[in-house]
Amino acid sequence: MKAIQFNAYGDSSVLQLKEIATPSPKAHEVLIKVVATTINPFDIKNRSGAMKDFVPISFPFIPGTDASGMVEEIGSAVSRIKVGDLVFATASHGTYAEYVCINEATVSLIPDHVSLNEAAALAVPLNTAYSILVEAGNLHPEQRILIHGAAGGVGTIVLQLAKALGAYVIATASGTGLDLIRSLGADEVIDYKSQDFTKHADQLDMVVDLVGGETQLKSYPLVKKGGKLLSIVMPTSKELAEKHGIHAQFISAVGDHKKLDFGKRLVDSNKIKVQIAKVMNITEAAEAQDLVSAGGLNGKIVLNF
Template sequence: MKAIQYKDYGSSDVIEWVEVTIPAIRNKKDVLIRVQALGVNPIDIKIRMGLMKEVRPVEMPFTPGGEASGIIVAVGDEVSGFKVGDEVIALTKTNAYAEYVTANENFLVLKPQLLSFVEAASIGVNIGTAQSVLFTAGKLEKGQRVLIQGGAGAAGAAMVQMAKAIGAYVIATASGNGLQLAKSLGADEVIDYKLQDVTALVKDVDLVADTAGGEAQQKLFQVLKPGGTLLSIVVPPSKELAEKHQVKASFVASDISAKTLENGIELIRSGTFKPIVSKIFKLREAALAQDLLTAGGLNGKVVLTVN
């Protein structure tokens, strides 16, 4: 089969289009999936650049990719919830940039019929991240005010929709076409972070969900009410600023599994959640796709297709 691999850390130049053996099922709870599409995530780039090697070292040559959609072609002896022919979304953690991939059944969900394979490949990490930030860590409830920094990005767009679905008051930062996108997804207020000062426009927020990081993160402490919470999926927030503003702040490492997708998948089936795909590339164009994501400014998810 064809796959994307690299033999050393570095820029996108290390990425190779190679022929490898179709993976075998080694765990009785695993399935083998013929991949149709797969999502491109920031962590794919961080791993490739060696930024994660202290906490997530990988064995070279390495095939990246943490999420895919496809069709089950074989199942392990103890798989009980899925069968050959099922169309699924798989949270693979690695190895999804390939024509075939194995995954444990605890990290699979049936693909909603109303979604294409491309749309299905775009939601797993986003929904799992939104669930982890907003509800597992953030304890967001109906009627609370949440600011989503980067509300038109891949994860941010999922957060806007899932926060709105429970009845939260949603404020999203974005720019350009992302302003209208965030509004269309349900944001009650949208702020152009390039032209407007969020600290002058927003106060007394219960929860800040930061998907952007950088210097902008430090300003976000000012919009929280005392006792509020700032959670980031990018870099750990300042403990000193948290103490100064009498709020809680922490980095969230998303716990993404079939269980954390349940809420989002139900919202998709009810028509409350819409996948947002920004750009589609062929699998062999993985380097171009990752470079586009690195450049930033995208609204929605970058997806690779196998066929």
């Protein structure tokens, strides 16, 4: 099978298309013939070496943490998924490949009336949004939430899930992303390039940090006592959280088909719509990663086989 691999940390030029053996599923795994995967920031951090102290990897390494496609083979202990099913899934790595073996626990049937490209673009965002808002955030109706970076691939899904849960959503974006997040239901929109978000949001029940850096640091005072600051991009500050009397947590979303199933029901009821910025071929993986690194995209880049 064909797969994108790298043998050393570096820039996108280390990504190489190789011909390797097709894997066989273990007892609890399914073998998926991949139709689409997407570019996630985690893939880029893995490739650059930014995560090597936290997520050690072995070379050669196949990146990729989501996939959609058809199940071609199942392990002896698999009971929920069958051969021929069209599925989408999250994985720790390995989806930049024609075939991938993924634990059944993180695999779900694709939503109705959703293409395989769209399903791939939904997998990580649905899983992550649930992990933030439901699992860690316990978000309730009428709570005030600020989402930083709401026009990105994960941000658009976090925004829509927050609205589906009944929250009052304030969201940041720039350029064409402003109209996008308005169309997705944001109650208030902040242009982070021309507006100081600290002057437009306070007494928040929750901040979802999808940006990091100074943006996160400036957000602690905006959360009311007992509220939450949740980030998927950088560790939170225990000292600042204690100073402001809030709960701050770095979220590492663990894959689970139940999270995908929860999001899938909202997709089927048109409460969540996926946003795809661009569709490219797997042979363009390096260029696609560079586009994501450059920023400014609204939605996900999908890679097709």
